[in-house]
Amino acid sequence: MLGNSSCCLPVSSCTVCFDHLRTRNRCSVRGRDAMDGSDLTPVQLADELGVSVGTLANWRWRDEGPRYVKLGSGRSSPIRYQRKDIDAWKARHAVGGELAA
Secondary structure, three states: OOOOOOOOOOHHHOOOOOOHHHHOOEEOOOOEEOOOOOOEOHHHHHHHHOOOHHHHHHHHHHOOOOOOEEOOOOOOOOEEEOHHHHHHHHHHOOOOOOOOO
């Protein structure tokens, strides 16, 4: 079933659909657009930033990366990143160039 749009994973992690994010199709699994600014998993954020999931884990441990939400109190509780926190972290780390007016 390659090429269907029933997946919420980033293209690099998805084994079902290779065009989901590229075409920004509506997700029939979760009933929402995958590009709607919703929370991202570490796999999705790593794909977006071009870093490894391990790098994100190191940043969390060292308190260097984007703010995150831990959904539970256990060691293996799921982690989510909110779009507003990702954008704020990117803005704090912007270098060079001029600010747009």
